[in-house]
Amino acid sequence: MARSGRLDLGNVLQAVDAASPAEAIETLARELGVAFDAVAVSFLITDLTGRAVVRLGQAPVWRSDGESATVLPLEGGPREQALRTQTVQVSHPGAAPEGRSTGLWQVLAPVTERGESIGLLELYLPDEPDHEVVTDIHQVAHLLAFVIIANRRHTDLFERAQRSTEFNLSAEIQQRLLPEARSCEASAFTLAGWLEPAASIGGDTFDYSLARDVLHLSITDAMGHGIDAALTASLCLAGLRGGRRRGMSLLEQATSANATLFDYTMNGATDDFVTGLIGRVDLRHGVLDMVNAGHVAPYLLRDDEVTMIFEQPAMPLGIFADTVYDSHQLQLIRGDRVVFVTDGMLERRVSTVDLPTAIRDTRDLHPREVVRALADSALEAAGHALQDDATLLCLDWHGMHSEDRDTSSGADPQRASAGLDVRPAARRPDEARRHRGS
Numbered sequence: 001m002a003r004s005g006r007l008d009l010g011n012v013l014q015a016v017d018a019a020s021p022a023e024a025i026e027t028l029a030r031e032l033g034v035a036f037d038a039v040a041v042s043f044l045i046t047d048l049t050g051r052a053v054v055r056l057g058q059a060p061v062w063r064s065d066g067e068s069a070t071v072l073p074l075e076g077g078p079r080e081q082a083l084r085t086q087t088v089q090v091s092h093p094g095a096a097p098e099g100r101s102t103g104l105w106q107v108l109a110p111v112t113e114r115g116e117s118i119g120l121l122e123l124y125l126p127d128e129p130d131h132e133v134v135t136d137i138h139q140v141a142h143l144l145a146f147v148i149i150a151n152r153r154h155t156d157l158f159e160r161a162q163r164s165t166e167f168n169l170s171a172e173i174q175q176r177l178l179p180e181a182r183s184c185e186a187s188a189f190t191l192a193g194w195l196e197p198a199a200s201i202g203g204d205t206f207d208y209s210l211a212r213d214v215l216h217l218s219i220t221d222a223m224g225h226g227i228d229a230a231l232t233a234s235l236c237l238a239g240l241r242g243g244r245r246r247g248m249s250l251l252e253q254a255t256s257a258n259a260t261l262f263d264y265t266m267n268g269a270t271d272d273f274v275t276g277l278i279g280r281v282d283l284r285h286g287v288l289d290m291v292n293a294g295h296v297a298p299y300l301l302r303d304d305e306v307t308m309i310f311e312q313p314a315m316p317l318g319i320f321a322d323t324v325y326d327s328h329q330l331q332l333i334r335g336d337r338v339v340f341v342t343d344g345m346l347e348r349r350v351s352t353v354d355l356p357t358a359i360r361d362t363r364d365l366h367p368r369e370v371v372r373a374l375a376d377s378a379l380e381a382a383g384h385a386l387q388d389d390a391t392l393l394c395l396d397w398h399g400m401h402s403e404d405r406d407t408s409s410g411a412d413p414q415r416a417s418a419g420l421d422v423r424p425a426a427r428r429p430d431e432a433r434r435h436r437g438s
Contacts, residue, residue, distance in 0.1 A: 007031065007032075007035045007140065011031075012028065012031050015027050015028075015031060016028055016147055016151075020155075021151040021152075021153075021154040021155040021157070022155045022157045024147055024151040025043050025056060025144075025147070025148070025151075028144060028147055029041040029042065029043070032121075032123065032140060033123075036123060036125065036129075036133065036136075036137065037125065037126065037127075038123045038124060038125055039104055039124045039125065039126060040122075040123070040124045041121075041122070041123050041124075042055050042056070042121075042122040043055075043056050043111070043119060043120070043121060043122070043144065043148075044056065044072065044079065044108075044119045044120040044121075044122055045118065045119040045148075045158060045161050045162055046083070046117060046118065046119050046162065047071065047162055047163075047164050048162045048163055048164070049164055049165075050194070050372045051073065051074055052071050052072060052073045052074055052164065053071075053072050053074065053079055053083075053119060053120060054070065054071050054072070054161045054162065055070040055072065055122075056119075056157075056158070056161045071164065076420045078091055078106070078108050079108060079120060080420060081419045081420065082108040082109065082110050082120055083110060083117055083120065084366075084369060084416065084417045084418070084419060084420065085416050085417065085418065085419045086110045086112060086117075086408075086409075086410075086411040086413060086416040087110070087413070087416075088107060088108065088109045088110075088134050088137060088138050088141075089106075089107070089108040090105060090106070090107050090108075090128075090129060090134065091105065091106040091107075091108075092105070093105060093128075104124040104125060104126060105124070105125045105126070105127065105128050105129060106122065106123070106124055107121075107122070107123045107124075107125060107129055107134065107137055108120050108121070108122055109121040109123075109137045109138050109140070109141035109409075110138075110141060110409070110410070110411065111141045111142075111144050111145045111148070111410075112141075112142070112145055112409065112410035112411045113142070113145040113146065113149060113181075113410045114181070114183075114184055114185050114186075114410065115183045115184055115185030115190060115192075115366075115368065115410070115411055115412065115415070116145075116181040116182065116183045116184065116410075117183065117368060117411075118145050118148055118149075119148075120141075121137065121140065121141040121144055123137060138408070138409045139409055141409060141410075142409035142410045145410055168201075169227055169230075170200075170201040170225075170226045170227045170229070170230040171197060171201050171230075173227070173230035173231070173233075173234060174195075174197065174201050174203070174204075174205070174230050174233065177205045177207075177230075177233060177234060177237050178193070178195060178205060178206065178207070179193070179206075179207055179208060179209075182194065182368075183367065183368045184208065184210060185405060185407075185411065185412055185415065186210060186215075186283075186401075186405060187398065187400045187401055187402075187403050187404060187405040188283045188286075188397070188398055188399060188400055188401035189215060189281065189283070189395060189396060189397055189398060190366065190367050190395075190396040190398070190412075190415055191208055191215070191217070191367060191393070191394070191395050191396075192366070192367035192368045192370065192371050192393075192394050193206040193208070193219075193371060193391070193392065193393045193394075194371035194372055194374075194375050194391065194392050194393075195389060195390075195391045196344075196375040196378065196379055196386060196389065196390040196391070197386070197389050198225070198344065198386040198387055198388050198389050198390075199385060199386070200225040200226055201225060201226060201229060201230055201389065202221070202222075202224075202225055202229060202342075202344060202388045202389035203221060203222030203223070203224060203225070203229025203230055203232060203233040203272075203274075203389070204219075204220070204221050204222075204233070204342045204344065204389035204390075204391040205218075205219070205220050205222075205233050205236075205237050205391070206218065206219045206220075206340075206391055206392075206393045207219075207220075207237060207240070207241070208393075209241075209244060213282065213283050213284050213401070214280055214281065214282060214283060215280065215281040215283060216244055216279070216280050217278075217279045217280070217281070217340075217393060217395070218237075218240055218276060218277065218278045218279065219276060219277050219295070219340045219341075219342060219391060219393045220233060220236055220237065220240075220274050220275065220276035220277075220295075220317075220342075221274065221275045221276065221295065221342040221343060221344075221389070221391070222236060222272055222273075222274045223272040223273055223274070223275075223316075224272045228272060229272065232261070232272045232273075232274060232318075233274065235260055235261055235264055236257055236260075236261055236274040236276070236317060236318070238260075239253075239256055239257035239260040239261070240253055240256075240257050240278065242256070243256040243257065250278060250279075250280050250289055250291055250327050251291065251325055251326075251327055253278060253291075254278055254291045254293060254317070254325040255323075255325060257274075257278075257317050258293070258317045258318060258321075258323055258325070259321065261273065261274060261317050261318025262318050262319070262320070262321045264318075265318055272318070273294075273316040273317060273318040273319050274293070274316055274317040274318055275293055275294040275295040275296075275316045275317070275343075276293045276294075276295050276316075276317060277290055277291070277292055277293070277295045277298060277340055278290070278291045278293070279291075279340075281332070281395075281397075283401040284401055284402075286331065286332040286333070286334075286397060286399055287329055287330070287331055287332070288329065288330040288331075288332055288338065288395075289327050289328075289329050290309075290311070290327060290328050290329075290330070291314070291325050291326070291327050291328075292311055292312075292313040292314065292328070293313065293314055293315065293316050293317045293325065294313050294314065294315055294316035294317075295313060295316075295342075296341055296342065296343050296345075296346060297309050297310050297311070297313075298338055298339060298340045298341070299338070299339040299341070299355070299356065299359055300330070300336065300337070300338055301336070301337040301338075301339070301359055301360060301363055302333065302335070302336050302337075303335070304360065304363075305360075306356040306357075306359050306360050309328075309330060309338075311328040314326065332397040332399070333397070333399075334397065334398060334399035335397070335398075336396070336397045337359075337363065337367075337370075337394065337395065337396050337397070338394075338395045338397075339359050339370075339374075339392060339393070339394050339395075340392065340393040340394075340395075341355070341390075341391065341392050341393075342388075342389060342390065342391040342392075343388065344378070344386060344387075344388035344389045344390035344391060345374070345378055345390045345391075345392065347382070347386070347387055347388050349381065349382040349383070349385075349386075349387060350378045350381045350382050350386075350390070351381075352381045353374075353377045353378055353381050355374070358373075358374055358377055359374070362374065364417075364418070365417045366415055366416055366417045367394035367395070367396055368417075369417045370392075370394045371392040371393070371394050374392055375390055375392060378390045396415075
């Protein structure tokens with residue numbers, strides 16, 4: 001049996017802090033190797049496409065410096081199972097890291113913080129790990145999440161490893177507009193966003209911020225493509241964030257962002273406008289307040305029925321200086337799911353996707369998997385060549401704001417998706433269900 005790790009937390013943190021940000025993972029990997037008698041230790045970071053992981057930790061991964069990164073597609077095996085189910089996966093003897101002999105035990109632990117799946121901790125052990133070892137590795141993987149969050153602020157290493165394609169300037173601007181964490185779990189809700197970019201960036205964004213008793217969220221679509229759309233989106237999002245941080249009401253945020261965009265339009269800095277849904281959830285009472293600025297209506301999944309939340313939308317942001325915005329309220333019920341989309345999910349080439357049915361068929365998946373599955377369906381329908389960005393934001397309402405979140409090493413196990421049946425015919429979203437924790 002592999003022995004339980006004897007990590008001296010103080011020494012580990014001191015060693016990681018003494019290392020450069022680009023070497024922090026290698027430093028931690030060495031400490032873990034000693035503690036668990038591991039033959040090899042790696043960190044597998046999730047690719048920005050969500051469809052692969054990249055091995056990082058045994059050696060620096062700098063794609064442009066002549067060193068190749070090991071990209072490992074997620075194809076239903078132990079890596080994808082660990083990420084989906086947020087559980088530790090232990091493989092039988094026969095596994096082996098590159099350049100090593102077979103007969104080792106592979107342990108894959110999800111590296112997660114508040115439901116944000118950052119990647120996997122991978123260890124190869126000479127002996128079968130017992131329950132205590134597996135538990136210790138799971139907890140260490142949670143610690144690794146905080147090490148990564150702290151160090152990626154100071155280096156491009158992690159983001160460069162995540163990129164499987166080159167970013168042009170408009171894509172680079174758009175990437176900076178998105179929240180760093182694409183998922184968030186709290187006691188009352190689970191939230192996840194996804195942006196599938198078109199070949200020519202369409203100016204989509206999504207955003208959220210969690211206050212003590214309020215969840216702010218938005219999804220926006222700047223008209224046009226390329227750098228102009230990215231700059232328009234930047235102005236809009238900066239206006240919304242600035243108003244939010246100054247404590248403005250929802251209507252004041254919309255009015256302020258509209259004025260900002262209109263002023264720049266009049267000054268000739270941009271000639272585009274922005275559609276958007278700007279929302280705020282009162283976490284104490286479960287009331288979703290929304291302003292619809294000329295945007296696609298969101299979908300509500302309640303019980304087994306999907307409906308669109310139709311309210312008369314106001315004009316998009318930035319067209320008229322004197323536009324008056326109204327807010328509309330939706331009383332959320334425990335178990336509700338609200339899915340916000342941009343019109344890239346409804347474009348002509350994606351029209352073969354029955355979005356209400358797809359939302360219903362993925363009802364038992366974690367929002368993290370829901371937004372990816374829906375984006376995948378749009379991408380496939382468009383022949384992997386979207387004409388406009390396809391963006392989604394999925395909100396699950398659990399209605400327990402006064403209670404602590406049930407968490408295990410960075411994730412709520414009751415909200416995680418079920419593992420995939422890896423048989424090819426059973427990899428559809430509607431065959432990977434599990435009752436969502438409520």
